[in-house]
Amino acid sequence: MNILEVKGLSKTFGGLVANSNIDMYVEKNSITAVIGPNGAGKTTFFNMITGVYKPTSGEILLEGKPIGGLKPHIVAKYGISRTFQNIRLFNDITVLENVLIGMHNHIKANIIGTLLQLPKSKHEEEDAKKEAYRLLEYVGLADLLNEAAGNLSYGAQRRLEIARALATKPKVLLLDEPVAGMNPKETKMLTDLIQDMCKKIDLTIILIEHDMKLVMEISNHIIVLDHGEKIAEGGPEDIRTNSKVIEAYLGKGAVALA
Numbered sequence: 001m002n003i004l005e006v007k008g009l010s011k012t013f014g015g016l017v018a019n020s021n022i023d024m025y026v027e028k029n030s031i032t033a034v035i036g037p038n039g040a041g042k043t044t045f046f047n048m049i050t051g052v053y054k055p056t057s058g059e060i061l062l063e064g065k066p067i068g069g070l071k072p073h074i075v076a077k078y079g080i081s082r083t084f085q086n087i088r089l090f091n092d093i094t095v096l097e098n099v100l101i102g103m104h105n106h107i108k109a110n111i112i113g114t115l116l117q118l119p120k121s122k123h124e125e126e127d128a129k130k131e132a133y134r135l136l137e138y139v140g141l142a143d144l145l146n147e148a149a150g151n152l153s154y155g156a157q158r159r160l161e162i163a164r165a166l167a168t169k170p171k172v173l174l175l176d177e178p179v180a181g182m183n184p185k186e187t188k189m190l191t192d193l194i195q196d197m198c199k200k201i202d203l204t205i206i207l208i209e210h211d212m213k214l215v216m217e218i219s220n221h222i223i224v225l226d227h228g229e230k231i232a233e234g235g236p237e238d239i240r241t242n243s244k245v246i247e248a249y250l251g252k253g254a255v256a257l258a
């Protein structure tokens with residue numbers, strides 16, 4: 001079953017075509033990678049799916065419902081969450097508080113209730129803390145819950161971003177270059193986490209990643225963008241040997257790397 005469908009999606013900035021007529025079908029509980037050289041249009045594509053950019057044309061359907069052009073917080077409520085290429089955490093507050101902030105969409109108590117410490121809000125806050133702790137345990141950060149986020153190692157900050165994204169209870173999680181800048185040990189931890197999220201917590205994952213070893217190892221499906229167009233899609237083996245893909249990465253006349 002397709003949880004997400006993208007049909008004829010385009011985005012232009014003035015005269016520049018950043019995405020042109022892209023189709024994508026994402027199966028539930030799968031891992032899809034979006035790859036392509038620098039400037040190919042990958043982040044623009046993510047920004048349209050998450051509501052940061054309004055598509056110039058085309059459709060985005062989550063479980064058959066149109067979500068294209070909705071505001072990011074509404075898209076998040078419908079079940080799409082993301083992490084960013086450049087880590088965006090609140091460095092001066094604790095690890096736990098960063099996750100609690102991710103939950104605000106799901107906490108019903110209003111601000112007055114919170115200020116007055118009404119019983120319902122107190123109860124909701126306790127539940128939120130328990131859930132945040134559970135998420136931190138899941139990503140391996142429970143021991144650091146009272147640490148300022150800015151003091152965490154790079155790999156731990158990436159896992160905290162994922163915990164915060166999970167706090168919105170997404171159905172689809174978009175990861176923008178999740179292992180960029182990580183050492184091999186951190187990369188392995190994150191790779192295991194990505195696969196576990198897909199298998200054990202009923203999540204569908206779409207990732208942008210330049211680490212081809214990782215992409216080939218974990219993706220069920222890969223789509224390749226170049227100059228804003230989808231030039232290929234398929235399983236890792238199809239993509240590894242696709243002449244258009246090799247040409248996009250290495251230039252005309254290049255031969256297969258594999």
Ligand SMILES: Nc1ncnc2c1ncn2[C@@H]1O[C@H](COP(=O)(O)OP(=O)(O)OP(=O)(O)O)[C@@H](O)[C@H]1O
Pocket residue numbers: 013016017018036037038039040041042043044045
């Ligand atoms: N807000 C914007 N305004 C104008 N042009 C933009 C905007 N966002 C992206 N672009 C342009 O759209 C094209 C695609 O950019 P995008 O960031 O989507 O590529 P990318 O594949 O994510 O690149 P990278 O791998 O380097 O992150 C580029 O030419 C970029 O300059």
